Amino acid sequence: MSHIFETAPTGRAKCRGCNALIAKGELRFGEHIPNPYGDGEATLWFHPICGMYKRPEAFLEALGTNDATLPDRDRLEREAREGIAHRRLPRIDGAERAPSGRAHCRSCREVITKGDWRFPLVYFEEGRFQPSGYVHAKCSKEYFGTVDILERVRHFGRLEEGDVEDIRRVVEA
Numbered sequence: 534m535s536h537i538f539e540t541a542p543t544g545r546a547k548c549r550g551c552n553a554l555i556a557k558g559e560l561r562f563g564e565h566i567p568n569p570y571g572d573g574e575a576t577l578w579f580h581p582i583c584g585m586y587k588r589p590e591a592f593l594e595a596l597g598t599n600d601a602t603l604p605d606r607d608r609l610e611r612e613a614r615e616g617i618a619h620r621r622l623p624r625i626d627g628a629e630r631a632p633s634g635r636a637h638c639r640s641c642r643e644v645i646t647k648g649d650w651r652f653p654l655v656y657f658e659e660g661r662f663q664p665s666g667y668v669h670a671k672c673s674k675e676y677f678g679t680v681d682i683l684e685r686v687r688h689f690g691r692l693e694e695g696d697v698e699d700i701r702r703v704v705e706a
Contacts, residue, residue: 536591537563538581538601549662550583551689560603564591569660577660585609586685587623588657589616612684619678624654626662627690628670628700639665640672650700652686670703680704 544557555561555578562584568575577588581603584592592613596606603609616622634647645651650670655662668676682704687697 535598536565536595537576538595538599538603539563541578546578548580548583549577550579550587553580555580560601562592562595564588564595566660575660581609582688585613586616586625586688587662589613589623593617615679615681621677622679622682622685624656624665625677625682625685625689626653626655626664628652628686628692628696629690631667636667638667638669638672640668640676643669645669650703652682670700671706673704 538560541555541557541559541561544554546555546561547553548555548561560581562579562581563576564579564584565574565576567573579587581592584595589612593610596603596610596613628650631645631647631649631651634644636645636651637643638645638651639654645667651667652670652673653667654665656665657663673682674680683697683701686692686700690696692700
């Protein structure tokens with residue numbers, strides 16, 4: 534069974550990317566995976582933009598096999614291809630200030646100082662996103678291979694506009 538786009542028949546499904554409910558009547562992206570808990574398949578539901586950011590290969594496969602009308606389809610396809618070109622981009626799970634000085638950066642291995650901007654990372658394993666550490670905002674170019682990450686960070690980070698500009702300065706420095 535291939536991946537799908539469909540209108541949500543109820544408002545009960547949660548997006549696996551952002552953990553928010555997918556409203557009834559809203560377009561959603563479904564990724565079919567082998568059921569990790571039994572026989573058959575399971576479907577992971579995403580908002581289209583969350584699926585594009587977190588599961589770009591499956592998202593592009595669904596775009597190629599479905600004729601769903603997606604708003605801003607060209608941008609979604611371009612961003613998904615960017616996620617494939619830079620294999621670590623789908624790991625971004627927002628941004629936050631380090632609450633302590635105990636975590637180490639997965640790029641430079643140095644301690645992330647309390648109050649510094651960092652990007653939480655997640656890996657997709659066994660049908661779920663698992664937390665897997667942090668990267669300094671200043672190390673994003675080396676780790677992700679690009680500095681064009683702010684829309685992803687903004688989407689998953691629940692940030693204020695001043696925070697985004699602060700992160701932009703750190704990333705581009």
